[in-house]
Amino acid sequence: MAGREKPQQIADELRALIVSGELTEGDSLGHEPDLVERFGVSRPSLREALRILEAEGLISVVRGLRGGVVVHEPDQRMTARTAALVLQARNVSLADVYDARSIIEPAAVRAVASLPARGRKTAVAELRRLVGEQVEVIEDPEAFGQANARFHARLVELAGNQTLGIVAEMLNEIVARAVTAVSQESPERDSVATRRRGIRSQERLVGLVEAGDVAGAEEHWRAHMAVVGRVMLGQQATTVIDLMDHY
Secondary structure (H helix, E strand, O other), X not given: OOOOOOHHHHHHHHHHHHHOOOOOOOOEEEOHHHHXXXXXXXXXXHHHHHHHHHHOOOEEEEOOOXXXXXXXXXXXXXXXXXXXXXXXXXXXXXXXXXXXXXXXXXXXXXXXXXXXXXXXXXXXXXXXXXXXXXXXXXXXXXXXXXXXXXXXXXHHHOOOOHHHHHHHHHHHHHHHHHHHHHHHHOHXXXXXXXXXXXXXXXXXXXXXXXXXXXXXXXXXXXXXXXXXXXXXXXXXXXXXXXXXXXX
């Protein structure tokens, strides 16, 4: 591996194996000595490369005899954490992030409600299942938050644009963590009654999509997002992104 001693180059090679799918979630790269031999590099260079990938969330280094270097696939948490750092550095408010989600989701609803009857039927069945998952855990704020995030993420994915789906996942992750932080500080904002109202609104949305009421579904969801933003974020909406303690 002559000429490839630089840690960044080692990290690039390992990263390429992960993002290409040659290495998948939970795969072991072995221990440091194995990797030093495999890549023909010095231990300091290897360790620096591993630190780069660990900071990116693509690997974790487990110490001990049964440890080693374990691979992690990229996910929305990694994207959200990076985005949150950039947003914080630019003094972006939570309201700004939520507004972005409030623009994306009604547009996605319009696309889903516009699907042909068969596609719409499949989407409705999936959305109803996701609503049901929230009902099952309505008494548990943390579990409900995760189930609610899955509903929002899938709603955008069903519109059929993968890039938009990834952006929505990132925004959902940031907003969900902000809501968690707010609900811990102000529990009254995240009561069971509030969750039930949200679920009723989701059920109304699903009914409108099922009926193929494109304009009605889009308008309802735009209003839903506006109300939820005010209720869940409240005064925190104007604060700058500061979520690092919640990652």
